[in-house]
Structures are given as C-alpha cells and as structure tokens.
Amino acid sequence: MFLASAKKLRSFGIIGMNQRNFGLISRYNPRHLYPLVDDKLKTKLLAQEAGITVPKLLGTVQYQHDVKLLQEILHSYDQFVIKPVKGSGGKGILVITRHDYNFYFKPSGDAIQLIDIKRHVSNILSGLHSLGGKPDTVMIESLIQLDPVFSDYSYEGIPDIRIIVFRGYPIMAMLRLTTHASDGKANLHQGAVGVGIDMGTGNALYAVQYGESVSHHPDTRKALSDLVIPHWDKLLQLAAACYEMTGLGYLGADLVLDRDQGPMIIELNARPGLSIQVANYAGLAPRVAIIEAIKTIEPDPQLRAAFSKKQFSVDSNIHPPRLLRTRREDPRA
Incomplete structure (x- = not known):
C-alpha cells in the first residue's frame, strides 16, 4: 500500500512529511509551546496540575557530580525506569524490573550493576540520547505494571x-506492542508491532511489524484480531484533554494502562510520526479535513472524544474494512 505512487498515496488520504511539517505542525503548533512536551519533566508536572495520572516521579539527576547519589536514590526501589528528559524515540530508556543485592535486572533477564547504571546516567547527562545532543537531565520513574489484558500481546x-489529537479531537490511534526484536520497547522502528485501533470501539483493526502486515504477535503467537483495549472512552478523553494542557493543535499522546492505576499519560509529542497511518491502513488527511471544517472547537474534552468515537469509527465510509482476519495469516498458527 505505502510503496505506491504519490498519486495513489494521495487517493488513500496519506499525509506525507512535508504536509505534516508545514500543514499541521507549523500551522497549529506555536514554537514557544514545544518545551512543554519536549521536556518530559515539564510534561509530567503539567499533567499533574491538570489532574491527569502519570507514573510517579522517584527522583532526578541534573549534574554529573550528582551521579554518585544514585545508590541513595535507588536503594528503596526494586523496580524503576530511567529516562532522558529530552530524549526521543525511546532512546536512552533503561527499565529495571528487579533488584537483587548488587544486581539490577532488565526485562530480558540480563543483569547489570550499579556502575553500569551510573555510566548510563552519565551518558544521558552528556546529551548522548537527547534532541540535538545537548546536555540533559535524568528522570527516574516508577515502573508501570502490565495490565493483564495485554499479557499475551506483549x-x-x-x-x-x-493517539493523534488534532485541534483537541482524537483522530487516529494505534497500540504499540513490545517484542523480542524491539528489546521490550514500544518503538516501531526497533521492531515493535503497530496495531491500528478502531476509534469507535478500541478493537484491533490491522497490524504491522517493520511495515509488513502481521496477524499474530511474533513472540507470543497470540492472534491480534482478538485484541480489545479496555477503558477506551477514558483513554480518548485523556488524549483530548492534552489540547487544553499544552495548547498544541497537533500532537501525539502516548498512554498506557497500568494494572493498578488504569489509564495514564506517559509522554506527549509535538511532532508525531506518520507510521500510525501504516498501522491503520488508512490516511490522516480525511480526518484532518473533517476537524478543520469545524468552526467552533467544543470546549469539553469528553464531548470531543465522543464526537471522534462516532465520526472515526469503522462504520464511517472513510475507513477500510477490518483486515486482521483477512490479511496474511501466521503459517505456524
């Protein structure tokens, strides 16, 4: 589909990089607001002020001479996540799921020691994983607990x-499933599976890995057609509320389902990528056009979410048919 000619891509309603950059990002995202989402710590504090649930902040490290304080910060926690405040694309994120004496264990089961964590934190501070390679700050968060609904899909x-939010309206969504190839990270470029989601129901529509359609999770072999995201209304409402929180007209809201706390925001992006169109087997352009035609933006995020559920469900004529059961099947299933 997406290797077709430019004319055919336009017929699918596919938005390309130039159209995204100039028709959406430059037009709807005032540059002075970028720091609100480029800085994950600022995003977290904004969300907390707005009453939006986010992972708990356990600590920060701002300077190289503070690296020696890591043992004191971490000693009380068996699980945690270390992130660069100004990182992108999942770079520099270190997840620790277990701490046993002198060893810290990653999701893969690989063990590292405190000296390795200090080295990683020092690299983050030096700007190794930040936007533009500039010196950065380290943020240490509580580890999100996997919701059982995803236990067979991740x-x-x-x-x-x-969730892509345009002028406050959620217009397209995908679920990113971690895999062995992605090293447990929800990053499509590293091998995560992208699953297009029906805006009306939260049901899986279509799925891709490395741009190729798939019908089963590559590691667990679970059929993706059975996947339904719970708390869908709440997730859409949280994404819609990010419009008031940031003032950005075009953004990507990244959310998770925590086993104990339910839906929460983990990150916002002022320049969301376009691979969500591949995961949905559909283009953003028709949905953008519908929202651009709205004269007055509804001030209530819940009502905007309800509008999007109805307008962009699979029952709408701007959508392709449900494809997961009819695309290439897993030969080992």
Missing part, C-alpha cells in the same frame, strides 16, 4: 497507545 515490556 513481550518483555509495556505496550503503549499512541
């Missing part, structure tokens, strides 16, 4: 839900 990590 491998060595926590899946997340990317």
Whole structure:
C-alpha cells in the first residue's frame, strides 16, 4: 500500500512529511509551546496540575557530580525506569524490573550493576540520547505494571497507545506492542508491532511489524484480531484533554494502562510520526479535513472524544474494512 505512487498515496488520504511539517505542525503548533512536551519533566508536572495520572516521579539527576547519589536514590526501589528528559524515540530508556543485592535486572533477564547504571546516567547527562545532543537531565520513574489484558500481546515490556489529537479531537490511534526484536520497547522502528485501533470501539483493526502486515504477535503467537483495549472512552478523553494542557493543535499522546492505576499519560509529542497511518491502513488527511471544517472547537474534552468515537469509527465510509482476519495469516498458527 505505502510503496505506491504519490498519486495513489494521495487517493488513500496519506499525509506525507512535508504536509505534516508545514500543514499541521507549523500551522497549529506555536514554537514557544514545544518545551512543554519536549521536556518530559515539564510534561509530567503539567499533567499533574491538570489532574491527569502519570507514573510517579522517584527522583532526578541534573549534574554529573550528582551521579554518585544514585545508590541513595535507588536503594528503596526494586523496580524503576530511567529516562532522558529530552530524549526521543525511546532512546536512552533503561527499565529495571528487579533488584537483587548488587544486581539490577532488565526485562530480558540480563543483569547489570550499579556502575553500569551510573555510566548510563552519565551518558544521558552528556546529551548522548537527547534532541540535538545537548546536555540533559535524568528522570527516574516508577515502573508501570502490565495490565493483564495485554499479557499475551506483549513481550518483555509495556505496550503503549499512541493517539493523534488534532485541534483537541482524537483522530487516529494505534497500540504499540513490545517484542523480542524491539528489546521490550514500544518503538516501531526497533521492531515493535503497530496495531491500528478502531476509534469507535478500541478493537484491533490491522497490524504491522517493520511495515509488513502481521496477524499474530511474533513472540507470543497470540492472534491480534482478538485484541480489545479496555477503558477506551477514558483513554480518548485523556488524549483530548492534552489540547487544553499544552495548547498544541497537533500532537501525539502516548498512554498506557497500568494494572493498578488504569489509564495514564506517559509522554506527549509535538511532532508525531506518520507510521500510525501504516498501522491503520488508512490516511490522516480525511480526518484532518473533517476537524478543520469545524468552526467552533467544543470546549469539553469528553464531548470531543465522543464526537471522534462516532465520526472515526469503522462504520464511517472513510475507513477500510477490518483486515486482521483477512490479511496474511501466521503459517505456524
């Protein structure tokens, strides 16, 4: 589908990089607001002020001479996540699921020691994983607990839900499932599975890995057609509320389902990628056009979410048919 000619891509309603950059990002995202989402710590504090659930902040490290304080910060926690505040694409994220004496265990079961964590934190501070390679700050968060609904659909990590929000209206969504190839990270470029989601129901529509359609999770062999995301209304409402929180007209909201706390925001992006169109086997352009035609933006995020559920469900004529059961099947299933 997406290797077709430019004319055919336009007929699918596919938005390309230039259209995204100039028609959406430059037009709807004032540049002075970028730091609100480029800085994950600022995003977390904004969300907390807005009453939006986020992973608990366990600590921060801002300077190289503070690296020696890591043992004191971490000693009380068996599980945690270390992130660069200004990182992107999942780079520099270190997940620890277990701490046993001098060893810290990653989701893969690989063991590292405190000296390795200090080295990783020092690299983050030096800007190794940050946007533009500039010096960064380290953020240490509580580890999200996998919701049992995803236990058969994720491998060595926590899946997340990317929702594109345009002028406050959620217009497209995908679930990113961690895999062995992605090293337990929900990053499509590293091998995670992208699953297009029906905006009306939270049901899986279509799935891809490395741009190729798949019908089963590559590691667990679970059929993706059976997947339904719970708390779908709440997830859409949280994503819609990010419009008021940031002032950005075009953004990507990344959410997760925590086993104990339910839906929460983990990150916002002022320049969300376009691979969500591949995962949905559908283009963003028709949905953008519908929202651009709205004269007055509904001030209530819940009502905007309800509008999107109805407008962009699979029953709408701008959608392709449900494809997971009819695309290439798993030969080992």
